[in-house]
Amino acid sequence: MKKLMTAFIAITLVSILMLVAINRLNAAQGYSGDETLTVFNWGDYIDEYLVSQFEEETGITVIYETFDSNEAMLTKIQQGGTTYDIAIPSEYMIEKMLEEDLLLPLEHDKLSNLHYIDERFMDLPFDEGNKYSVPYFWGTVGILYNKELLPDKTFTSWDDLWDADLKNDILLVDGAREVIGMALNSLGYSLNDTNEDHLQEALKKLETLTPNVKAIVGDENKLLMANNEAAVSLAWSGDASEVMFENEALDYVVPEEGSNLWFDNMVIPKTADNIDGAHQFINFMLQPEIAAKNTEYVSYSTPNKASLELLPDEMAEDERFYPAPELTNRLEVYENLGKDMLSLYNELFLQFKMHKN
Amino acid sequence: MGNKFMRNVYMVPYMVWVLLFVIAPILLVLYYSFFDIHGNFSFINYERFFTPVYLKLTLSSFWYAFLITFISLLVAYPTAYLLTKTKHKRLWLLLIIVPSWVNLLLKAYAFIGIFGAYGAANNFLEWIGIGSRQLLFTDFSFVFVTVYIFIPFMILPIFNALNSLNPALLDAANDLGASKSTTFRRVIFPLTLDGVKTGCQVVFIPALSLFMITRLIAGNRVITLGTAIEQHFLVTQDWGMGSTIAVFLILIMFLIIWLTGFRKRGA
Incomplete structure (x- = not known):
């Protein structure tokens, strides 16, 4: 018993000593200060x-x-x-x-x-x-589509996504601002709209898109589009250009009604x-x-x-x-809408995700 | 004095662990659930939970968790039974456990490939003449992949229960003229019920709050409480609502453990 007790105390002491030593070392070099960034x-x-x-x-x-x-x-x-x-x-x-x-x-x-x-x-x-x-x-949000899978389709407007021929063929990104913003734009509203009626209208419109939506995914849309798993995807311009290197059949367009212009800084x-x-x-x-x-x-x-x-x-x-600047002038930058609006956007997005056709 | 004192000393690491990593987090979750999005004390989150959106979410989570548990049990019980009859039990068991050592995300990505439009599963369907169809982003693929992931956790407790079954009891049942099916119903199944209960608990509870698989395999066509919690913590920054959903999950967990544990005492 006594031996165990001594061992226990010894282990505790050693642990404390090591903790102190680690702290000292961290403070003395690295992890903070002028040498690291x-x-x-x-x-x-x-x-x-x-x-x-x-x-x-x-x-x-x-x-x-x-x-x-x-x-x-x-x-x-x-x-x-x-x-x-x-x-x-x-x-x-x-x-x-x-x-x-x-x-x-x-x-x-x-x-x-x-x-x-x-x-x-x-x-x-x-x-x-x-x-x-x-x-x-910087970049935009737009439609990435496969010319070979959809030889006789052209995309110029967000409304083209509501085409009945695209049943189960569209990937959306898992972002409330992007998806609801797209619906707002297609209705002619601003993607920074905070009018609740407009937002409900956008939700109604999105729910009619459900039959065409194959999945709502994250970065996987790059992989899925590269492998011809789906014909159309909502995408950020940079992701689009990245997969267009891999899959020549893909093309990217920013719809004419307007879209999001973003900057990382x-x-x-x-x-x-x-x-x-x-x-x-x-x-x-x-x-x-x-x-x-x-x-x-x-x-x-x-x-x-x-x-x-x-x-x-x-x-x-x-x-x-x-x-060209003419186009980018038509695009909108996301404004910080405040916590309440962000919460509403996400609640609506959740409702859209749960909607079954 | 020594003995009792030492026992208390041994308890220290366990108590510290439980306090820091079990009790404190639960209390924190409970505490956060009483604050609205602006950090004011309120019960609004609890009111919101009882709106159609979240009730529907809860129901759908339950339905999928139930399906996953039920199918896991259907597959796991016969598998566990067969395992106890094999010669190299431990080896076979190991083979079933090995896949659970592979990272969950890695397995999910592998299934994206397998179930894809040009994946192995569709090639096979094409070959046997059924023709390819959409597998990825369907209820089927979601349930299939989650069952695959959870099945070792269902097999293990059932295997242990079956393995520790005294063979003399089976001989006795046989001697007394019980048919095979009667033996199973009256002897084997009741005696392994504890294993089944443990298995169901271990599968059902995590299945309620899955979130990564819902996006990767089901393409967010299946929405669970876990998805909502993730969204509230990472996107809306509404920690209060996220915590409220977590509080309900914890309550449901206690309820399930209480329900499945209750009968044991009665019997």
Whole structure:
């Protein structure tokens, strides 16, 4: 008995000692301070080779973490357990993060490459004067469809999705704003509509789409479209261009009634510990050569004007992914509608998912 | 003094564990469920739960969980029975358990390939002359894949119950003139009922709150309480409503355990 007791005490003591040691070591090097930079980005949204290049050039060790939704990212930053130095949220989330005072202002004199960004993408309503954010990529939401499976169909309008011939052939993405926004647009309303009657009308219209909907999926729609599992999918432009490389039969269109225009942006959250390093990182990513390399890997649309000239022509001149300003003016950026509206959108989306034809 | 004191010391890790990882989370869930989306104290979430949307959700979750449990039992009982009759029981059992070591998501993605329009399952249907049809994103594929995932958890307790059955009882039944089916009904099944109950509990409860499979295999055509909880925590940030649904799930769990455990004491 006594032996056991001694062993028990010894183990407890050793554990405590180890905990203290780990704490000391963590504080002394790595995980915080000037030597490391914690980057928080969407999954598969950077050419990882560029991260190594940044590490070599600056001697800073990058800790790279990923998220799969703006909301998940927000939750983690709010909790503040990790010292994220860079995050890449979408525009409506930046508004929300500003409301909650979660961002640090940028020091523009440390961002000498900022002038490479196209004027069109600077000084946008969600962050006037780019005090807190620098554009990373941008894109649209549209219809990705298979020309070979649907030889005599053309897509110009959202209403084309309601075609009875497309029975059980459409994939939707699992996002309330995207799907309800699409229905609102097809009815001629804004995708930031907060009128409850309009939203109910959108739900009614969506319910008539049910027979055509094969599935409501996440990132899997890329895999499914590449394998000809479905003929049509609601898609983000970047995902669309990615699968179009794999499956030549696919084409992408932004419907004429309008759609969503979005921007992902680099910001420095309040959790940052290496603010200087974070500026270095942003400035590094703004270099035209680096931005071009990144664009070739990620295949979303770059806001970096100088890097566009370094891209292969068929990429930079593709109207589907670099639509003319006339088209983008018709598109809308998601506004932060507030918690109550977001909750209503999701409740309606849930009702739509449960609707059986 | 030593003995009693030591026993208390041994209890410490267990008590700490239960307190930190069982009681505290349940209390937290309960606590959050009383706050609306703006963080004000209210019962609105409980009112919302009794609206048609969530009631329908609960009913449909129940229906699918019931189907999954029932089909698992139908397959698992004969399998477990056969296993006890084989020569290398442990080996066969191991083969059934091995798939549960593979990551759930990996298995789900594999099934996307198998059930796809040009997948192995459709090739087979084509070959035997039925012709290919849509398998992925149907109720069938959803129930099939979940049964596949849960079946080891149903087989194990039933196997253990069958395996520890005293063979002398079967001989006695035989000697006393009971037919095979009577022996099964009156001797084997009642004596393995505990295993069946455990199996049903282990399958039914997680089946109620599945969420990843509903999207990957059923393409969100099947919606369960788990889907709603995930959405409230990750998308709407309405932790109150998410917690309220979780509270009801916990209550349902207690109810099921109480119901399936109750008869044992009666018998």
